[in-house]
Amino acid sequence: MTLEPFGARLRHAMDTRGPLCVGIDPHASLLTSWGLNDDIAGLERFTRTVVEALADRVAVLKPQSAFFERFGSRGIAVLEKAVEESRAAGALVLMDAKRGDIGSTMGAYAATYLDKDSPLFSDAVTVSPYLGFGSLRPALDAAAVSGAGVFVLALTSNPEGAEVQRATAADGRSLAQLMLDHMAAENEGAAPLGSIGAVVGATLGDAGVDLAINGPLLAPGIGAQGATPADLPAVFGDAVGNVVPSVSRGVLRHGPDASGLREAAERFADEVRRAVSGS
Numbered sequence: 001m002t003l004e005p006f007g008a009r010l011r012h013a014m015d016t017r018g019p020l021c022v023g024i025d026p027h028a029s030l031l032t033s034w035g036l037n038d039d040i041a042g043l044e045r046f047t048r049t050v051v052e053a054l055a056d057r058v059a060v061l062k063p064q065s066a067f068f069e070r071f072g073s074r075g076i077a078v079l080e081k082a083v084e085e086s087r088a089a090g091a092l093v094l095m096d097a098k099r100g101d102i103g104s105t106m107g108a109y110a111a112t113y114l115d116k117d118s119p120l121f122s123d124a125v126t127v128s129p130y131l132g133f134g135s136l137r138p139a140l141d142a143a144a145v146s147g148a149g150v151f152v153l154a155l156t157s158n159p160e161g162a163e164v165q166r167a168t169a170a171d172g173r174s175l176a177q178l179m180l181d182h183m184a185a186e187n188e189g190a191a192p193l194g195s196i197g198a199v200v201g202a203t204l205g206d207a208g209v210d211l212a213i214n215g216p217l218l219a220p221g222i223g224a225q226g227a228t229p230a231d232l233p234a235v236f237g238d239a240v241g242n243v244v245p246s247v248s249r250g251v252l253r254h255g256p257d258a259s260g261l262r263e264a265a266e267r268f269a270d271e272v273r274r275a276v277s278g279s
């Protein structure tokens with residue numbers, strides 16, 4: 001079965017479930033605070049709990065691959081199962097892998113996350129464009145074939161990002177703006193929303209770039225990194241309706257009870273609704 005383009009599927013999910021993305025980041029400290037061991041059984045239990053609590057209600061779940069990779073092949077097996085079960089419950093899965101490489105190697109990453117026959121096939125994946133936007137071509141092409149999406153880092157939530165991302169390119173634009181303009185070109189003509197998204201931290205104050213890329217804007221940094229949903233209008237301006245606000249620890253620290261996770265996600269979702277509607 002061919003999937004509808006990711007942008008259309010995401011728009012529908014945002015409209016019906018609200019735009020919140022919850023990150024699945026099984027930090028060792030979170031496993032401990034949930035009363036679990038920092039081992040494969042703890043990872044499995046943590047992940048299953050989050051998926052069972054939230055996959056039937058949030059628009060997007062974003063597993064952070066590094067926290068699974070640290071357990072080797074058995075961690076990847078947990079990740080595969082989480083992707084499958086989340087998608088079966090109706091959540092879109094954004095694999096947070098932040099891959100970036102060149103040519104055939106980027107092609108192998110694309111085959112891993114964006115080929116429908118791969119065990120790690122996800123609705124979308126995060127990538128870094130700072131080896132040159134063109135280096136992402138294999139991922140952009142694979143996503144177009146499978147109906148998946150690609151989220152490209154533009155302005156990240158961490159303070160260290162600015163020295164690269166705010167640097168000036170040869171034509172006077174910031175590097176972040178250059179990347180955003182590439183994304184806008186990829187999404188041109190797509191409706192209701194393009195499938196190439198930008199990652200723009202909610203922590204940035206005024207982003208100070210043109211965010212009219214006709215694609216989704218993933219906004220991490222809410223919760224543990226200090227941003228709040230109330231910050232979104234100032235950061236995103238007119239583009240706030242395309243924002244997918246993302247929270248990991250801010251929700252996860254309310255486990256292990258499913259009700260605690262659900263209530264925390266609902267609180268963030270309410271705050272986002274209020275912030276975006278201006279009430």
Ligand SMILES: O=C(O)c1cc(=O)[nH]c(=O)n1[C@@H]1O[C@H](COP(=O)(O)O)[C@@H](O)[C@H]1O
Pocket residue numbers: 023025064096098126155156157158199200201220221222223224225246247248249250
């Ligand atoms: O691509 C991301 O998701 C991402 C981009 C970014 O600029 N900043 C950022 O924090 N993230 C990810 O978002 C998550 C943030 O987690 P919390 O700070 O616990 O909400 C982590 O998985 C980060 O890797």
